[in-house]
Amino acid sequence: MGSSLAQKNILLGISGGIAAYKAAYLTRIFKVEGADVWVCMTEAGTKFITPLTMETLSEREVLLRTFPENRTVGTRHITVAEWADAVVIAPATADILARMAGGIADDLLTTLLISTVAPVFVAPAMNTRMYNHPATRENMAILRDRGVRFIDPGVGDLACNTIGVGRMAEPRQIASVLQQYFSTAGQLKSRxxxxxxxxxxxxxxxxxxxxxxxxxxxxxxxxxxxxxxxxxxxxxxxxxxxxxxxxxxxxxxxxxxxxxxxxxxxxxxxxxxxxxxxxxxxxxxxxxxxxxxxxxxxxxxxxxxxxxxxxxxxxxxxxxxxxxxxxxxxxxxxxxxxxxxxxxxxxxxxxxxxxxxxxxxxxxxxxxxxxxxxxxxxxxxxxxxxxxxxxxxxxxxxxxxxxxxxxx
Ligand SMILES: Cc1cc2nc3c(=O)[nH]c(=O)nc-3n(C[C@H](O)[C@H](O)[C@H](O)COP(=O)(O)O)c2cc1C
Structure with missing residues (x-):
């Protein structure tokens, strides 16, 4: 039996967290499983991993700006949002969770997020204090309420030399959540x-x-x-x-x-x-x-x-x-x-x-x-x-x- 990710269109959003390096491996897994991956990075995301790396792995131009210089792209945010069978934000920063919860669309990734009807999966990654901050907690509750699916972070060593909750789920785990989703989606429709x-x-x-x-x-x-x-x-x-x-x-x-x-x-x-x-x-x-x-x-x-x-x-x-x-x-x-x-x-x-x-x-x-x-x-x-x-x-x-x- 083929992978449930085969021929699925996955929009991978990368925001500015240290775990962005794991998005490279996640892209590889998606590609090996037969998915088409289109990467969109926030400006902060590009400080952690280069668009060149992501472009090479995804074999697609990386989406970076709502208004690219010297090019007319029209309403690309709508085209890409419609193309996606699923959206995955990995890593998801405290900031992007806040912007999503607030319905803000001030860069290409958040504009895509507010334009899509595809299921959205987020893998938060941040320092334990940021994760436990009441603002982050409230933002996550709002997003859960709206149907955003969380791939919860684990407990472990964090890049800030502390140990706690906030470590992004491993790429394999994220991929298996998507696999599970695609293999069973709609199975209980009208039940x-x-x-x-x-x-x-x-x-x-x-x-x-x-x-x-x-x-x-x-x-x-x-x-x-x-x-x-x-x-x-x-x-x-x-x-x-x-x-x-x-x-x-x-x-x-x-x-x-x-x-x-x-x-x-x-x-x-x-x-x-x-x-x-x-x-x-x-x-x-x-x-x-x-x-x-x-x-x-x-x-x-x-x-x-x-x-x-x-x-x-x-x-x-x-x-x-x-x-x-x-x-x-x-x-x-x-x-x-x-x-x-x-x-x-x-x-x-x-x-x-x-x-x-x-x-x-x-x-x-x-x-x-x-x-x-x-x-x-x-x-x-x-x-x-x-x-x-x-x-x-x-x-x-x-x-x-x-x-x-x-x-x-
Ligand atoms: C070295 C470094 C590591 C960071 N790691 C994280 C992180 O893991 N999670 C997070 O939420 N923010 C982290 N930040 C802060 C974000 O990069 C910052 O809030 C940024 O505005 C996020 O923008 P974005 O959500 O548009 O990508 C980090 C900042 C620096 C300088």
Whole structure:
């Protein structure tokens, strides 16, 4: 099978960061994979790597100025913006993120960015303080909201002789994000996928609640992975500090009852539901109207079970694919298999949060995916995004063909 990058037109933007040297290798990878690469550099970008190097590697004239001297180029920013199947900014400086977020078009690269409808991928690269600055954080949130896809920087040695977050993703990693995008883009077009994420909070009184340690990361990665493949995604999220995934409709809830109501409301038109939320099993029977005063005696709070959302969906489901998560600390696979059968699920993802590199808050997970036939697949330790891709692959395989179409 050929590379998914073959014959794809990639506009590679290079802004003025020290990681610009990596853009040369990235261009080579794209070219070897069969893509056509057109490079556009900011003025600062040309201080770090020469246009000659980029021109030689890309085999195309490098785009530098909106108004080149001695030449009439007309509306080239529109022609190039339309030519691109994808735009990649690597490295992306704090400055270019700010200009993109502000909709500024004061050089050729930012003018191209505001003229394109192609998916935009950015690989930020900067010193940790620049990366963590509230302005950069806000700019990234604005861009994510608008559908820009981030290839997050890693933690490591930085050129400023410090160690921290801000090191640009490696060229191979950037290329594989693009490969993944092109190989699966549109796979879930016209499919509706519901993803639940995060914890629930069950009130004890107006200021206290019963909660759990779920961060929402797994569900948010799943929502993004499904949206990247063209699905209409509704993310029903308990309280979570995760940035909102691009191109996803988000419904915010607090309690298990609110989450159930939101899922039930969305269920009928859905093709698949992935319940990654850590929904409370119990809630206080009668939350107090006023703050419970501190006393020296013990306090008893009566709890009642919440409704089991998945079980309810399992009994209602027609052709929908239902995916559950089973967080267990003992007999993980056995318990998960039991849940899958009892709740009429199609897949269950079992994990033990006690393992290092798995569970709440962690960027990685270790899981076992179990299907209705009892087949188990051990994932090993991998990023939550990679696990999300595996789960979405399995959902794609389980979806019944659309009426009148020959495949998923
Ligand atoms: C040696 C040197 C290294 C730099 N490295 C970075 C960097 O890695 N990331 C960044 O955001 N800015 C970096 N800067 C600052 C940018 O080059 C500067 O903000 C510039 O205005 C960015 O312009 P541009 O976004 O149009 O390319 C660096 C500056 C110098 C002098």
């Amino acid at each position: 509706k996928i519901i993803v639940t994420a995060g914890p629930t909070q069950e009130p004890i009184d107006p200021v206290r609640y019963l909660g759990n340690r779920s961060s929402g990361k797994m569900g948010y990665r799943l929502a993004q992975a499904a949206a990247d493949r063209g699905a209409a995604v509704v993310l029903i999220s308990g309280p979570s500090a995760e940035p909102e995934p691009a191109g996803v409709e988000i419904v915010r809830v607090k309690t298990a009852a609110e989450m159930k109501a939101a899922v039930d409301e969305q269920f009928d038109g859905a093709d698949a539901v992935v319940m990654a939320a850590a929904v409370a099993d119990y809630r206080p029977t009668k939350p107090a109207d006023r703050k419970i005063k501190k006393k020296t005696t013990t306090l008893q709070i009566d709890l009642e079970p919440t409704d089991d959302i998945l079980r309810g969906l399992g009994s209602r489901k027609k052709s929908q694919v239902l995916v559950g998560f089973a967080l267990e600390t003992e007999k993980v696979v056995e318990q998960a298999q039991r849940k899958l059968k009892e709740k009429n699920l199609d897949l269950i993802v079992a994990n033990d949060p006690g393992l290092p590199g798995a569970g709440f808050g962690s960027e990685t997970n270790i899981a076992t995916i179990i299907d209705r036939e009892g087949q188990t697949e051990e994932t090993g330790k991998l990023s939550k995004r990679a696990l999300a891709e595996m789960i979405i692959d399995r959902i794609v395989a389980l979806l019944p063909p659309r009426q009148g179409s020959s495949g998923a």
